[in-house]
Amino acid sequence: MISEPEPVGWPDDGDAERSALPAPRTESVTPPPYEGEGPGSGGETIGAGAPPAGPARRRPWLWALGGAVAASAVWAGGLYGYARTGPDLGGYAISRDLCLDAELPALTERFGRRGNAGSGVDERPSVDRAVCRITLMPAEDREAGQEPVPLTYATVEVGYTLHKKTDPAPEFDARITDLVPADGARPEVRRVPGPGERAYLIIDSGLDGVRLKVLDGRAEFTLEVSTLRLNVVDPTSGESRETEPLDPAGMAPDLVTDMAELMAAVKG
Secondary structure (H helix, E strand, O other): OOOOOOOOOOOOOOOOOOOOOOOOOOOOOOOOOOOOOOOOOOOOOOOOOOOOOOOOOOOHHHHHHHHHHHHHHHHHHHHHHHHHHOOOOOOOOOOOOHHHHOOOHHHHHHHOEEEEEEEEEEEOOOEEEEEEEEEEEOOOOOOOOOOOOOEEEEEEEEEEEEEOOOOOHHHHHHHOOOOOOOOOOOOEEEEOOOOOOEEEEEEEHHHOEEEEEEEEOOEEEEEEEEEEEEOEEOOOOOOEEOOOOOOHHHHHHHHHHHHHHHHHHHHO
16 A cells, blocks of 8 residues: 655745645455355465466266266166066966867867867976877768778877076077977978967978977967878778878968967967
8 A cells, every 4th residue: 555645845834835746546456256266165265476277177087976876776776677577478478278278270170179188387487388289080970881981180289488587589490490300301491471470380291290380579389280190991902091191381371370379368
């Protein structure tokens, strides 16, 4: 601050006018507060002549830590929900008696009435399995004295597997055929439009048999038909009469029809 100067050489009498110097102004300059700081802000005191500091930086590891915690919470919540509900089974459930669920109307019309039947079921935390074996046989509608006619029987095997832990889709195509075919011949495999996500027709020409394998989500189905032809020998001539061999591919529509009804019955 600048003090007022003392007068020098002024006369003592009152006639002379005194020359008064104008009083100097005193100003105190207060620097403006730093943006973002104020009383209680805890900011640093900037010394005279120091360059102004740039904007305060946020610590990046705090953002990373927050993101990791949030992601862990979301993952843990999803895992908890999955553990409670389990995978989506598409409405499929275990079949307590697959022979009751597999009515097989199309195959029954082709081969005849249902004969012997047997079923089994195995329920586990990871997978449910059910199987049914049925014999279809034609009725002998002949009167007394009539000669017997050759007949064709059919054995039908139905399989159902429900995967409750793992997804069977990546391995389904690789397990379509048997590793060692029963007749030694490589079966013919055809992709068919049918029920489910994927359906294959497997023809075993040497065994007069045909299979339909279907994958639908976590559920696998197999419908296999093997035929047995009974020949008739004429006692007089000794000639043998037999039925015409069935065309396995011609049975495909019947298998597709019966498979669709079986899947609907198991799905409930």
